[in-house]
Amino acid sequence: MGFEPTRACAQTLSKRSEWTTIRLLQMVFIISGKRYNLVMENILLTDEWGKSYEKVIFPGKAEDEKILYATREAPMMLMIRLVGFSVVDAVTVLVGSLMIANMGKTLGFTYGGMVVIILLIGAVVMFGGLWWIAQVYKKTVFIITSRRLTKFIHTTPWTRYQMSLGLDKVVDSGAYSKGYIQAIFRLGTFVARSSAGNIKNFKIENIHYAEDLHNWMNKLMFIFNKDVKELDNFRPFVAKPMGKRD
Known part of the structure; x- marks a missing residue:
């Protein structure tokens, strides 16, 4: 029976220690958050x-x-450049595909694979060009x-x-x-x-x-x-x- 008060005190101290630890962690998170917000x-x-x-x-x-x-x-200048580049790229791919198709029909060779390659190259150039223009504009x-x-x-x-x-x-x-x-x-x-x-x-x-x-x-x-x-x-x-x- 004599050990009951000591055990109760120990439990109280343990709870206070846990509460103090939680508060310290909360303060660390708050301070860390403020420092993070101050990063330029x-x-x-x-x-x-x-x-x-x-x-x-x-x-x-x-x-x-x-x-x-x-x-x-102004943002519309970016849009003008993006649209202009897309139109030029699409027209170039279309003209190139038609030329290959006409040559294939005239000379009698299979041109389907070449047209697919032109379309793939056109798609890569388009997406790469759009990314390029957007990055240059932003920076x-x-x-x-x-x-x-x-x-x-x-x-x-x-x-x-x-x-x-x-x-x-x-x-x-x-x-x-x-x-x-x-x-x-x-x-x-x-x-x-x-x-x-x-x-x-x-x-x-x-x-x-x-x-x-x-x-x-x-x-x-x-x-x-x-x-x-x-x-x-x-x-x-x-x-x-x-x-x-x-």
Whole structure:
């Protein structure tokens, strides 16, 4: 009987120990989850940029450099390229198949297997080309930060070149539309004119709200020339209609 209190205390301590262990594990999972959410993603590889670009970085970004605007070409430009490539590929396969069939009938050889091979090659080229175009589109990004304008132009899914223009080198900016495609889809071209001799103009082509971006850029340059420290509170540009930019 004398051992009953000791046994009860041991059971109580065991339960408390289990509860403490569970709480510690919960805290570890919570902390791990927060750390995971804070992992920054490469802006060239993701579509989740965040409202203020707080989720992404780009190659060469400085720690105190703030992303104020980032964009790709308008999505319809991707669709135009995909559809155009698909049509060209399909027409090429069709013409090639008809030519082989006519030659087979004229020369009297079996052409069914050759037509199948052409169709398979056409399918491989089509899917490979569509993937190629989509990757190049996704990885080509234009960025404006609190220090510079920069753009990553991918010529292939694996190779690119980067061009940057410091805010201190920007003389003025402008916006205009050119060609039937921009007119039909209401797109525009933003251009920042440079005082640097090796860079004449910095262009962002085929985007929505190019004129609004130009006006926002003028405000950015005014703040930059007035007091660089105020850029920490400068609002990023939101490519939406007026009244829907909050």
